Amino acid sequence: MAKTMVQQPQAVALSQWSSGIFDFYNNVPECCYSFWCLPCIACSTAKNHGECFWLPLLEFGFIPPITLSMRTSVRERYHIEGSVLNDCVYSSFCCPCVWCQMSREINIRKESVKFTNRQAK
Known part of the structure; x- marks a missing residue:
């Protein structure tokens, strides 16, 4: 017997990046860190996104496929238009x-998630 669908899937509203690609002033130390030690920030960002810490090190010296896939993954996870x-x-x-x-996007999105511990009465 076939199951009937009770509720139709809803379309997900797309949002924008919380900061622009050239918004260095939002976090100057982090931007300096990315320019002076790109492999370091790439590895820590990959880890914060839930990927392997060493993943970005596979790409340096080549066309940036891992940067492309990570950016697409972040955009898809947070439903960002693009x-x-x-x-x-x-x-x-x-x-x-x-x-x-x-x-910046991962840090902002993680800060907006709040967990509460409710005790049963």
């Missing part, structure tokens, strides 16, 4: 800016 083409352009020409923006 396209793979934009992700590819930013990842290819402005890699430190992309990692800095992803780090």
